[in-house]
Amino acid sequence: MSAQTQPLGAASWWARLRSGAGSSQLGIYVVFVLVVLVSYVVVTAAGGTFNWRNMAVRSVALGIVSVGQTLVILAGSLDLSVAYLVSVSAVLTSFIMDGQAANMPLAIGVVLLVGAVVGAVNGLLITKLRVHPFITTLGTGLVMRGLLSSRFSAQTGQVAPEFSQVLGYGLVGPVPVSVIVFALVAAAAIWMLRSTQFGSHLYAVGGSQEIARLSGVRSDRTLVITHVLCSLTAVLTGLYIAARLRAGAPWVGPDGGYDLESIAAVVLGGTALSGGRGGVGGTVAGVLILAVLDYVFNQLQVDGFLKMVLRGVIIIAAVATYTARSKRASE
Amino acid sequence: MTAHDEQQPLLTLRGISKSFFGNEVLSDIDLDCYRGEVHAIVGENGAGKSTLMKIIAGAYQPDRGTMTLDGEEVTYHLPADAQAKGVSIIYQEFNLLTDRTVAQNIFLGREPRKRFGIDRQKMERDTAELLAMLHVDSISPRQLVGSLSVAQQQMVEIAKALSFDARLLIMDEPTASLSPPEAEALFERVNLLRERGLSILYISHRLKEVFDLSQRITVIKDGRKVDTVLVDDVSPTDLVTMMVGRELSHYYPERARPEELGDVRLRVRGGGNARLRGIDFTIRAGEVVGMAGLEGSGRTEVAQALFGVEPFTEGVVELDGEPVRIRSPRQAIKRGLGYISEDRKSEGLVLVRSITENGGLALETLPSSERRARGVRDKTAAVVADLVDRVDVRAASLDQEVQFLSGGNQQKVVLVKWLATRAKVLIFDEPTRGIDVGAKAGIHDLIRELAREGLAVLMISSELPEVIGMSDRILVMRNGELAGELPAGSSEAEIMLLATGQEERGAAIDEAAAFGVAQQRSADEEARRQEPAASTQEDRA
DSSP, X not given: OGGGOOOXXXXXXXXXXXXXXXXXXXXXXXXXXXXXXXXXXHHHXXXXXXXXXXXXXXXXXXXXXXXXXXXXXXXXXXXXXXXXXXXXXXXXXXXXXXXXXXXHHXXXXXXXXXXXXXXXXXXXXXXXXXXXXXXXXHHHHHHHHHHHHHHOOSOBSOOOHHHIIIIITOEETTEEHHHHHHHXXXXXXXXXXXXXXXXXXXXXXXXXXXXXXXXXXXXXHHHHHHHHHHHHHHHHHHHXXXXXXXXXXXXXXXXXXXXXXXXXXXXXXXXOTTSSSOOHHHHHHHHHHHHHHHHHHHHTTOOHHHHHHHHHHHHHHXXXXXXXXXXXXXX | OOGGGTSOOSEEEEEEEEEETTEEEEEEEEEEEOTTOEEEEXXXXXXXXXHHHHHHTTSSOOSEEEEXXXXXXXXXXXXXXXXXXXXXXXXXXXXOOTTSBHHHHHXXXXXXXXXXXXXXXXXXXXXXXXXXXXXXXXXXXTSXXXXXXXXXXXXXHHHHHHTTTOSEEEEEXXXXXXXXXXXXXXXXXXXXXXXXXXXXXXXXXXXXXXXXXOSEEEEEETTEXXXXXXXXXXXXXXXXXXXXXXXXXXXXXXXXXXXXXXXXXXXXXXEEOSSOOXXXXXEETTXXXXXXXXXXXSHHHHHHHHTTSSOOSEEEEEETTEEEOOOSHHHHHHHTEEEEOSOIIIXXXXXXXXXXXXXXXXXXXXXXXXXXXXXXXXXXXXXXXXXHHHHTOOOXXXXXXGGGSOHHHHHHHHHHHXXXXXXXXXXXXXXTTTOOHHHHXXXXXHHHHHXXXXXXXXXXXXXXXXXXXXXXXXXXXXXXXXXXXEETTOOHHHHHHHHHOGGGHXXXXXXXXXXXXXXXXXXXXXXXXXXXXXXXXXXXX
């Protein structure tokens, strides 16, 4: 096979990056660099310190689930149930582990299975019953919330100390384990989208279900699998939070705002809410921007309510800029 | 008489019938398509052409009848079944993902694989080969489809069809949104494919293309086959007669008589913006002014500037002698302008709302004082009901969603929307695009009737016969400027000269000559042309 693989453009990784990433995604990195530079100057001028590791760790929980959210949004869907699934995953992990390292495989296995089931249910409701993703995932989220509150009201059980030490606080050299996990999840998703048939079909389904169907793509199956993958990232975020807090609680998901924040990170990263355009690379930048801003606001001791206002303004401004840019590009 | 007689057809249909909800859409269709021929399918909209093509392409299953491909009887359950047998279809609306690359689109669902993931290099190499086969060198396999022109996207569609090793290619109105040079480039490709032995079923409303490209023509009317004829045996008039079943001697309504023209209603002096320069013209009350020009010459931009979509930034617009500033469609509506846009589905109508709501949309934006000033006393719904009656919209009820109407009836609803505001100036952009021959005449009559009532009409069209047949004066655009003005009844050659510029004089005349007198359809010319056509047929007999 490789014998006839003449370089149609071996040195064109740049073109490939551009065609894969799209212009709005390159833009986000420029924004990211600017945000970091300005933040750095402002924070150091105000006498604060710029702690990279702290910022990276802050972005892990939101980052992992945002990768999954990117996938469903690219496929033309949406997942609002991730926040409660994060809670379910965190609570079940600490409940089943109950402080015993021996229970670790069981706990992780169970929550991954639960995640896969939730994702499959979301996907099947959307594709088979044709319920809008917004309603479907709002509904399954509420169901999870109800089930969780009926059984658990406060911090429940606790995770094995080893689990917490490694995933929550472990370091490989100077790099936190959790950051490595986030990087691996993001890299796997990027590879999948760029270089696999499934990734190609995912973009096609998000671009136009009809075109995908006419081209022989099994769009329903693609959408269900995508939802399963998204739910698994929510489970992973839940595992990380449990490790970090040493125990799970029903409020960790909704309090972290993982549903809407992840969607914000995705669109901030230049992925079209209507599906079919964008990628995980942009989302990672989006998550990092949110984390940097968060850190800066904390360092500058910005009032909590003002912080929300500023984040809202920044998200809207960023997306408005993309729209203006892509409008100009299309003219 | 031809080689076809000895040859076995590639595709044979016998007795194909299809009903939807008890309505028979196709009945008893027989068709033979040979290797290496372009076989045109013509007929009015709603005649059943598209349904027939979808059956051949496997998107629908026939209720009765047999299909034979290369001697073997075939039944399809899915379009993919037909594709596997070498039958590909290119719909009028492309099935391409704009945010994916050319190669990704062509091999969607059939991506070549290597050990890990997609073999991108093979995919792009194969794409390049397909494009090279079509003599297309302006497209790279890695380009995003959204960055290509419509004509280029069509080439991608053709390449995609070929990638299935197509033996039979079905093209549905392929030139509907192409400029003349782009269409010419397409015809070269079609001929190229035919010479390679592909069979092409070619659906078109444009008779010139049908005569230029095809070897045989099948006419379908009301779901039945009228006849299949060799292209040399018929004249365009015969064909139109077969399609609609009547002579088209009064194809265009009579033009305005001098005494019917009123004062100058609309005057533009030195109009310009980012896309237009030095636009000067007038339209009188009662006058239909045609506007011709190549695709991209600025025709639509003039309409949009007048209507405030992309307003003029220079120059003066006067309405009834009074200078007006129009900065938005809302202001344009208040000043009494109406714009029947090129793309009625995305700009003219809210498809999922009723006829009543769509018809009243523009009127509802007027303040009540303005309504009274224009003498609109009735409730909006009543105004709309009246007008729907008057322009003869055919619909089950006024509550019907406009998406379920035919193209011609949709266009009439757009018209109702503007008539309801008692507009003084109407701008039509491609008023009969995608509308069948019979309904076209109805729209033309309506435009003329409105002019007779004192409206000023600007009619933009890329169909030269329409411009010539309808206009009292003809404006020709080129490169964002007015290239000139021609009197009523000017020839296609004169328009093409202005539209293309002097340097291409020779080519333009050839092009125009190819259109031929066939499409000059005013009554007297029609009569004159009948005789030679009749005599050639006698000679043959």
